Amino acid sequence: VSLATSIAGVSLSSCLYNASGPLCTTAEELDAIGNSEAGAILSKSATLEKRAGNPEPRYFETPWGSINSMGLPNEGFQYYLDYASRAEAFAKPYIMSISGLSHQDNVDMIKALAGQKHIAAIELNLSCPNVPGKPQTGYDFEQSRALLQRVFEHVSLPLGVKLPPYFDLPHFDMMAAVLNDYPLAFVTCVNSIGNGLVIDPESESVVIKPKSGFGGIGGDFIKPTALANVRKFYTLLNKDIAIIGCGGVKSGLDAFEHILCGASAVQIGTQFMREGTTCFSRIARELGEIMQQKGYADITSFQGKLRSLD
Ligand code: RRO
Structure with a gap:
């Protein structure tokens, strides 16, 4: 079976890769993802x-997940731009996440990325x-539209957005109406x-400081929230916008569920933080076994084909 996928013309040999956040801040951490079975960096x-x-x-972990308030620690835009030439050593796409503190900062970074080589x-x-x-x-929704309007005046590389989870059905419709007006390569949910608030009843305290x-x-x-968001945007967005699933993936079965809901690729966050880069080969093996059992030779054989009961 093949776990290969493609997002806006960018080919990935595996549909599984890291979520932005855990263990991807330093060049050494990015190298480790490069040397792993992850489909992208x-x-x-x-x-x-x-x-x-x-x-x-x-950052704090519980048996059921994590809570973080990192506050955007990072080495700065130029560092991740410079890393692109080093990422070339790995035969996989290098994707840059950007999160400007203002619309202007986002526009400035996207302008600087125009025509850059080695950034997929x-x-x-x-x-x-x-x-x-x-x-x-x-x-x-209006701020999102205003930002995308400005961004798409300058972007030349494939660009996608990382969305927060939505919980109310009209909100999905409102955000989809914004996103469908722009030539997005992908949308990452979620x-x-x-x-949220995780507390320790023993010490009667919160568990993180900020x-x-x-x-x-x-x-x-x-x-469940991540799957709902993948599924909703898969049904609401233009078919040329790929959905990338993220949220609660720690096994091949979890990745299978994301793809069944419509994901073209699946990111791993909390479990990557817990397990390190071996999560990519383990989850790939598990997903491959499930696909083999079910008779699916590739991702597109079941992607988005979730059945309803009516
Ligand atoms: O750095 C963070 O605190 C952080 C970011 Br930028 C994000 O997008 N999501 C998250 O859970 N933490």
């Missing part, structure tokens, strides 16, 4: 300037939940569920 979201992020502890695509993050005082752009303990939730907790 996706960088930590970049801001124009290097950032230290929020005070620690800022851009994932524009509309959904960071953890920078104090900055709302998640993806929850403001970022962490913003501003924002009084509030942070983005990932892992098992969020799989």
